[in-house]
Structures are given as structure tokens and as C-alpha cells.
Amino acid sequence: MALEKTWRWFGKTDSIKLSQLKQFGVEGIVTALHHIKGGAVWPVEEIMAVKEEIESYGMRWSVVESLPVSEEIKINSPQREELINNYKISLKNLGECGIDTVCYNFMPVLDWARTNLHYVQESGAESMFYDHETFAAFDIFILNRPNARADHSAEVIAKAEEIYSKMSEEEQNTLAYNIIVVTQGFINGTVGNVQNYKQVFLDYLSRYNAIDKNALRNNLVLFLNEVIPVAEEAGINLCIHPDDPPFSLLGLPRIASTQEDFDWIFSQNKSLKNGLTFCSGSLSVREDNNLVEIVKRFAERIHFVHLRNIKRVGARSFYESAHLDGVADMYGVLKALLEEQNKRKASGRKDLRMPFRPDHGLKILDDFNRQSNPGYPLIGRMKGMAEISGLELGIESALNIKENEK
Template structure:
């Protein structure tokens, strides 16, 4: 019984179709109602349209990724009450439709950050790269966030300044546009391409957190959990928070889900089994002190969803996405630990043993260059990752079975 093989699908506008997923051996689809504005209720009829279209192709809607948590909830704005009620109703509606897992995040303003969306690997494929000094150049000299330089060492700022001075004006604008709009617009980002002044609007969103540090954001997350988890329990739904990407503070914003101590706090904040996590190997691996096997062992009861990919860490805190098997992490050990947890759940009689897993991101290769896929989500690169992970699962399962016979 391998982990359930899933795939992130961006709906009817996705150039990758459900028929394609069925051909690839995908068992479960990970998707969302991308056409419903953030903060609004997901109606039952809209949920069922997507669910039925997936089931007609012989798959199931395994995980919602994501039901966005509005900025008003994260900062506790005056509109929080309405936003929470809408979120609660969406959870009820999803449960009514038989969809039992919701992946969400509590990252302020920016879901994920990369400085190069076309990083060329030695193989010739394209990956995504977070170059720390270049990001500092964006923050300090392009975005010009007030007092940004004080968040970094003098050496790092000097390095960033040299990088910025080598940029043309168009290169600086492209970097800003990629960070603020391109990587965010297709995944419920707060700013899309319709905004005339993305940098100005971005600074406005950042400024809303000027009085919110780690403790305050944690308190706001706990308030969200206390309001939503009881509804999720009644609806038969599990929430799975995604770790911050990267899992350390950026842009002066607090990041509160990025290491084991954060998960320990999360489970203490709300003890329900419906308050769980999305174990994302790629995001967590970008913090070099994270021991991913230890995180699996300490959070195993609450892992409701799994993202697998690898990163290559560099000495200055930079990293690039290196594929699914190769990189700074030992994917065999990670998969062994996850399959061990699945075996434990089956032996305990738990119903949540499927532990949906998806190949997270992918390297652009071959015919991927001829299509306008979302950043990080090429067809062939992810299919390669799915095949690699499936082969790894099969091999480890054979070893485990051999040990028992």
C-alpha cells in the first residue's frame, strides 16, 4: 500500500488536463476553486462541479490546495469576523461534499520567494533559485523597504549593493515583478498583474505587519485554529498547514512554521487531530539546521499531506531546487520514514493511512520549454519526479515486505 500518488492541478484553465493525469497513473487530484475570490464562501455546487469532473476520470479530489487564509485573518483586521465565518462555511461545504483534507498556509503577504525562475542546471534543465544576496538587493535597493538594511549583516548588504549596481533597470524591474507577481498570481497571491504599481502595493501589504511580530502572528494563528478546527472536526475535515517557504524571516515579516519548535508550538496551541501539517520536504530543507527525519518522527501523528522535492543548499543561505531525488536531503530516508508511518497507521486501524503525496515543483525539461506552465509546475519535469518517487516507494515497500516474510 504505497502513499496515494497525487498531482496539483490548476483547474480547467490548466494546460495539463485531467485525461493527462489519468494516463500518468495519478490516483488523486490536488486542486482548488481558483475562480472564487479570496475570503468568499466556496459554494457546494461549485465544489461538486470540480469533484464530479475529477471522479468521472477515475480519480478523487484528495486534497484542497488551498483554501486561502485572507490577510485580514492573519492581521486580525476589522473584517476578520466575516472572513472567519466564510472560511468556516467553506470548510462545512467541503466536508459535506466528502473532501476531507485542506492544505493552507499562514505566511504573511508572500507565499514563496525565488530570485531566478529560469536557473540553468548542469543537465540543461531549468529550475528555480533563491539567491540570498540577490533577494537582499531586491529588498533594500529595488523595493526600498524602510529600514530593510538593518535586517541583514553589513557584509550581506554590501554584497547585495554590488549585485544591484550590476543590474540594468529592466533587470531590476523583472526581478521585482517575478517576486511580487509571477510567483504569486496563480496561487492566490495578494497582488496580480492587474496592479499598476506592484511595488507600492506590496509595500502597503508589508506595512500592515509593522506591529505584528512572531508572537502576535502566532496568537492570530491560534485564534484562527480555535475558530475553524471545531468546525472542521464536525465536518470530518483535517487542516494541514504548509511550512513557510523559505522557512526563515524575509522582508521583515515574521515566519512561524519553519522548524520543529514551531510544530511543537502548533500542536500545543490546538490539540485536535484535525490540526495537522503538510510535510513539505522542499520548503523545510531550505533551513540547514532542520533534520527532516526528526520532524517526521515528532509530527507523524499529524501529517495529513506530503510534498516531496529536494533542494541544494549553498553556504550563504541560498538554495536551488535540484529535483526530487538528488540534493541536500536523502530522499530514500525520508520516503522510508513516511512509509513506516503509513504501515503504523494501517496496523493501528487508522482510516487516514493514504497520506496523499505529490511531486512538488519540477525541473523544466524537453517539451516543457514549448509550453507556458506556471513557475515550478512543468508537465514532464513533474512526471519525471512522480516516476522517481513511485519507483522509490516500490523499492522500499519490497524491502519492508521482504523483512516481514
């Protein structure tokens, strides 16, 4: 056995073509109907068109990443009922088309955040960086979010002010545009590429003024209790993605950042269709997250795996590193995942594939001559897939030896 090798593909506009992926061992594709506005129904015809295109190159549509959960659902607005109904129809249509895994997140407004999309490492490779003091400078001085200072320590505010004082107007605008628009634009971001994007962003943030962690948790449970029965009927594994980064930003609540968070989520709806997208990169940002323990604790609910690595730089700051070089115990994580896969096989579970994708990647070599979304270069991810596959083969061999020795 081995985890299914998958690749995130952004559709026809992606510079990396389906015809190339099979060449280096990709078995399944992770994608979405990016051309359909968030909240709208995914029609069977549109799903089948993408599925058949993927299958024409000898691969399968392995995972939907993602079927977006609308902000109206997250804040429990009057539009929630209509949008959840649309979500249910989309799940039914995906199941009818034979798609069995759907990744989603419940992060308010921002799907993920980085402050530098072109961080140059000592080797010359490029990756992405999140610097907490720089993000605070954006929050307090560039975005001018009301009461932003209350969410930062005096030390962070002082460093943020120093960073802001050294930034040109162009650098300030680039930072804001990258955080609000660029990192979100290719994943059905909340704020589009509009002239007044800062104000639109602030308006979205203000809708959470009365929503704390408990309220957001309750809204997630309302969502799960509506859609999980549909997922069970359609044969679909739903899997929530951890918060990225896994702590509060912009005064917004976070509810999928720690082992305690996932214990709570899975206690509220015990169906195995209520599952987890295990993301080693997101979870490893927090020193109190033990990745191997999290895999073992929630193993039976892990339906999709993102493998990447980071290196921490002070409190709450980090950059994305090579897949096998960082704080994440990739050996321990992979070993625990493969042990779970063996358990599923022995118990007769049907969902043995446990698809993984090399999440993000270093920009190296010819990647500098190609266009790609932030974090998604070709060669850097291909290198990550090769490294993980080699490590996996070694672990599998060791596990088989131990099994034969019994």
C-alpha cells in the same frame, strides 16, 4: 500500501489536462477553486462541479491546496470575524462534498519567494533559484522598503549593493515583478497584476509593522481554535504548509519553519485535525532541520506530503534540484512515511491514503515547448513521480520482508 499519488492541477486554464494525468498513474488531484476570490465562501455547487469533473476521469479530488487564509485573519483586523465565518462555511461545504484534506499556510503577504524562475543547470534543465543577496538587493534598493537595512548583515548589504549596481532597469523591474506578481498570481496572490504593484506590496508589508512572531503565533491560534472544531465536525484534516523559504523575509515574522515551531503549533490545539503538510523542499533549506526526525516526530499529524529536493549554495541560497538528487534524505523520509502508514493501518485509522505529490520539478525536454506555472512543468514532475514511486516500491518491499521475518 503506498502513498496516494496526486498531482497539482490549476483548473481549466492549466495546460496539463485531466485526461492526460490518469495515463501515468495519478490517483488524486490537488486543486482549489482558483476562480473564487480569496476570503469568499466556496459554494457547494462550485465544489461539486470540480469534484465531478475530476471523477469523470477516474480520479478523486484528494486535497484542497489551498483554501487561502486572508491577510485580515493573519493580522487580526476588524474584518477577521466575517472572513473566519466564511472559512468555516467553506470547510462545512467541502466536508459535505466529501473532500477531507485542506492544505493552508500562514505566511504573511508572500506565499513563497524565488529570485530566478529560469535557472539553467549544468544538464540544461531549468529550475528555480533563491539567492539571498539578490533578494536583499530587491528589498533594499528596488523595493526601497523602509528600514530594510536593519534586517540584513553588513556583508549581505555590501553584496546586495554590488548586485544592484550591475542590474539594468529592466532587470530590476523583472526581479520585482517576478517576486511580487508572477510567483503569487496563480495562487490567489495578495497583490494583483496592477500598475503600482510595488506600492501596493509595500502597503501590505506595513500592516505587519506591529506584528512580531509572538503576535502572529497568537493570531494563528485564534484561527485554529475557531476552525478546528468545524474541521472535526466536517471530517476534514487541516494541514499547515511550512514557510518557503523557512526564515524571515522583508522583516516579516515566520512561524512554521522549524521543529520547534511545529511543536508549539500542535501544543496549542491538540486535535489531530490540526496537522502538517510535510514539504521536504521547504524544510530542507535550513541545515538545522532534520527531515527524517520531523517526519517521525509529527507522523500522526502528517496529512499531506510535498516531495522535492534542493541544493544549497552558500548561506540561505538554494536552487531546486532533481527529486532524488539534493540535500533531502528522500529514502529516509519515504521510509518514515511508509512506516507511519503501516501504523495507521494496524491501529485502524481511516486516513491511510497520506497523499503525496511531486512538488515542483525540473523543466526538461518538451516542457520547454509548453506553457506552465513556475515550478510546475509536466515532464519534470512526471519524472519526479516515477523516481519517487520506484524508491517507494523498493522501501515497501524491504519493509514487507522485515515484517515477514518477525
